[in-house]
Amino acid sequence: MSQSSPIFFMVAGEQSGDLHGSKLIQSIKKLNPNTTFIGHGGDRMQSCGLEIMNHVNELAIMGFTEVLKHLPFMINVMGESLEKIKEIKPDRIILIDYPGFNLRLSKNCRPHGVPITYFILPQLWAWKENRIKYFHRYVDQSLSIFPFEQEWFERREVPTNYVGHPFNEGLEPKLSKAEFFNKHGITNEDTLLALVPGSRQQEIDRHLMLYYQAAQAIKNKIKNLKIIITKADNVIFNLPNDVIIEPDDIYGAMKYSKAAITTSGTASLECAIMDTPEVVCYKLSGMSYLITNIMNKSPFISMVNLIAGRMVVPEYLQNQVNQKNIVDALLPLLNDTAERKKMLGGMSEVRRSLGMPGAYDRAAEAILQRT
Numbered sequence: 383m384s385q386s387s388p389i390f391f392m393v394a395g396e397q398s399g400d401l402h403g404s405k406l407i408q409s410i411k412k413l414n415p416n417t418t419f420i421g422h423g424g425d426r427m428q429s430c431g432l433e434i435m436n437h438v439n440e441l442a443i444m445g446f447t448e449v450l451k452h453l454p455f456m457i458n459v460m461g462e463s464l465e466k467i468k469e470i471k472p473d474r475i476i477l478i479d480y481p482g483f484n485l486r487l488s489k490n491c492r493p494h495g496v497p498i499t500y501f502i503l504p505q506l507w508a509w510k511e512n513r514i515k516y517f518h519r520y521v522d523q524s525l526s527i528f529p530f531e532q533e534w535f536e537r538r539e540v541p542t543n544y545v546g547h548p549f550n551e552g553l554e555p556k557l558s559k560a561e562f563f564n565k566h567g568i569t570n571e572d573t574l575l576a577l578v579p580g581s582r583q584q585e586i587d588r589h590l591m592l593y594y595q596a597a598q599a600i601k602n603k604i605k606n607l608k609i610i611i612t613k614a615d616n617v618i619f620n621l622p623n624d625v626i627i628e629p630d631d632i633y634g635a636m637k638y639s640k641a642a643i644t645t646s647g648t649a650s651l652e653c654a655i656m657d658t659p660e661v662v663c664y665k666l667s668g669m670s671y672l673i674t675n676i677m678n679k680s681p682f683i684s685m686v687n688l689i690a691g692r693m694v695v696p697e698y699l700q701n702q703v704n705q706k707n708i709v710d711a712l713l714p715l716l717n718d719t720a721e722r723k724k725m726l727g728g729m730s731e732v733r734r735s736l737g738m739p740g741a742y743d744r745a746a747e748a749i750l751q752r753t
Contacts, residue, residue: 388414388473388753391466391496392421392432393487395441395480397581397614398648400424402502402548402742403478407431409746420470422463425615435462439616441483442582456483463487467494473753477521478502485513488520497522499749503542507534508688514538523752525745528689529735545744546737549655555634562634566626572606573716576639576658577625578632578649581614585645588665589703590619593643596708597625604716610635612649641715641722643708646697651685654695654729659715659722661708662686662697686732694728 390410394403404426410417411431419431424438436459443452460483467475474497477484481504488498498521506513507530517524517540524542526532532544557565568574575597579590590611601607610626612635613619628635636642636649637656644650646664653660662684682688684697696711698704714721 386414387416387418388750389418389420389470390474390476390749390753391463391470391472392419392423392427392476392478393463393480393484394421394423394427394438394478395483396438397424397442397616399478399480399502400426400438403427403432403476404430405548405742406476406478406501406745409742410750412743413746413750420466420472421476422459435466441480442616459483460487460490464490464494467491467496472496474499474522474749476501476749479504481510481513485516488516492520497752499523499525499752501525501745501749502527503531503535505688507531514540523748525748527736527741529737530689543748544737545748546739546741548741549651550733550736550741551739553633553652553655555637556631557634559638562631562638566608566610566628568608568626569606572608573604574608574610574639575600575712575716576635576642576644576653577609577611578636578642578644578653578660579611579619580645580647580649581617583617586617586619589645589663590621592663592703592705593708594621594625596643596705596712599705599709600712600716603713607716610639612636641712643712646683646685648685650695651689651732654686654732657726657729659725659729660686660695661711661715662695663703663708664697664699665703666700686729689732689735690728692728694725694732 394400400423403423407430420433422436423432428434476499479502500521503526526542526544527547532542535542577593579586597609610628612632613627613629636653636658642653642658642660644653644660644662646662650662664683683699684695686695687693698707
């Protein structure tokens with residue numbers, strides 16, 4: 383294969399991976415416009431030039447019991463991936479997060495001899511440390527987005543390139559605050575509360591009604607409170623019409639809100655980047671929680687707290703996710719209190735630790751140098 387026209391097989395299995403993948407494709411194309419991309423991703427990656435096989439809406443499965451239900455489908459996706467890799471003989475495979483599938487794919491690709499880059503490394507420092515063996519045996523290049531992550535992997539003899547965190551660039555609302563408020567009939571006298579329930583249907587089903595009930599309880603205590611809910615394009619929910627639904631400008635909903643109730647994941651870090659105080663929650667199925675609780679080594683569930691190494695934002699897991707806990711933690715954040723000021727200070731520290739802008743460009747350059 384000519385190095386002037388490389389072919390990359392890419393795998394992103396979630397909405398956040400689709401975002402990272404699309405930005406990475408754009409950066410690679412800036413350096414080499416003749417690159418071809420084939421694999422699994424979402425609308426963003428497809429719009430940037432990925433020839434898509436399976437969409438992230440089909441692949442975004444989380445939790446032990448949920449994965450078991452979809453096991454035949456995922457086995458089929460694995461088989462199709464290996465057949466495509468065998469057919470096109472890509473110059474490199476680029477894996478983005480999604481470790482349950484991607485680490486197995488790295489092992490199964492071994493007979494094909496294709497070098498593998500892993501971008502957005504799995505959080506082995508939090509749980510399933512034994513998966514480090516996949517990096518020793520099958521992954522050719524590891525690109526880290528956290529400084530502490532690079533140190534962790536290299537202490538375990540995995541050469542790792544720290545490229546900086548992607549969220550230090552490009553997380554901007556589509557509309558100005560005035561435009562956003564005008565769009566939704568919000569005034570400067572209103573207090574805006576964002577509900578960020580997640581991008582998977584199972585997350586919506588477990589979290590959104592609890593968030594809504596907590597927000598209604600807060601509405602009785604905060605004058606002129608308006609509730610805005612961010613909606614991923616692949617989820618369905620029905621709520622009374624006393625809330626604002628925002629499917630298009632999710633970063634606007636985060637940035638222009640006084641505070642947020644957030645489902646743990648990418649969104650919790652995005653809120654910190656937007657300087658929006660938050661309460662972070664997460665619920666799993668009973669079996670998934672039991673397994674995760676046994677294997678998890680981290681004291682935190684929120685990426686904000688993991689990066690800070692201390693409790694910056696309140697977080698609630700499983701049965702702790704209830705109306706009282708959410709309301710008690712959120713009320714001080716909706717007013718100019720010492721709790722709010724302290725959280726904003728912690729978020730500022732987290733942002734400073736994420737490095738300089740340009741993570742996607744540095745990742746693209748590192749990948750092309752090895753191709």
